[in-house]
Amino acid sequence: MKILLIEDEPDLGALIQTSLAHHQYVVDWIQDGKTGWEYLTDNRSTYSLAIIDWMLPKMSGIEICQRLRAEKYTLPILMLTARDRMEDKITGLDAGADDYLVKPFGMAELLARLRALQRRVPTFQPDRLQLGNLRLDYGNNAIVITNPAGNEQSVSLTAKEFQLLEYLMQHPDLTLTHDQIRNRVWAIDSESASNVVAAQIRLLRKKLAEFGCEEVIETVRGFGYRLNSVHK
Known part of the structure; x- marks a missing residue:
């Protein structure tokens, strides 16, 4: 947030x-x-x-x-x-x-x-945000992943991972540019590197891949990233 x-x-x-x-x-x-x-x-x-x-x-x-x-x-x-x-x-x-x-x-x-x-103010922040088999758990700063059998696995996220995934899940199926993501997830006075968005996406994908969700976040070459509401 x-x-x-x-x-x-x-x-x-x-x-x-x-x-x-x-x-x-x-x-x-x-x-x-x-x-x-x-x-x-x-x-x-x-x-x-x-x-x-x-x-x-x-x-x-x-x-x-x-x-x-x-x-x-x-x-x-x-x-x-x-x-x-x-x-x-x-x-x-x-x-x-x-x-x-x-x-x-x-x-x-x-x-x-x-x-x-x-x-x-309900729009300020929900208790949880759900998209497909992914659910953000604000209380525990985690992502809850439901597998095809209906079992849930809670995965702890770092602050930046949580903020990045929250932003993507708030805009499903929309391509967000590097600048849009950086402006939302990093403070204006942060001394982050130019490739900070790509680096954070890689870390988040690696964590999601452990639970079969490696293709949830799609790279739109030359533009940015998109979180697919229908997982491939």
């Missing part, structure tokens, strides 16, 4: 990004409102949630929320702010935020708020 974090405090932004990455979220961190707005509008299908600070340079978090909602963009938003008056909370929620977290806060509370948003 990919999250856009718009926070101008360097220490807090780095802490949030590191903590969320530890819990297998992919986080793009932007430090001003104008750039954050541009990332949101240019990558609407990329992010599952936005964490936005109220007071930002160039464009406030309130203005970002208002613009998103005016354009009927339903992306879940968690607003961060040092403002703790009831009137301020009402202003933030009325602007379009789905939840409101007052600074200072602990990372455990932030994670709990994200889980609460997940329960409240």
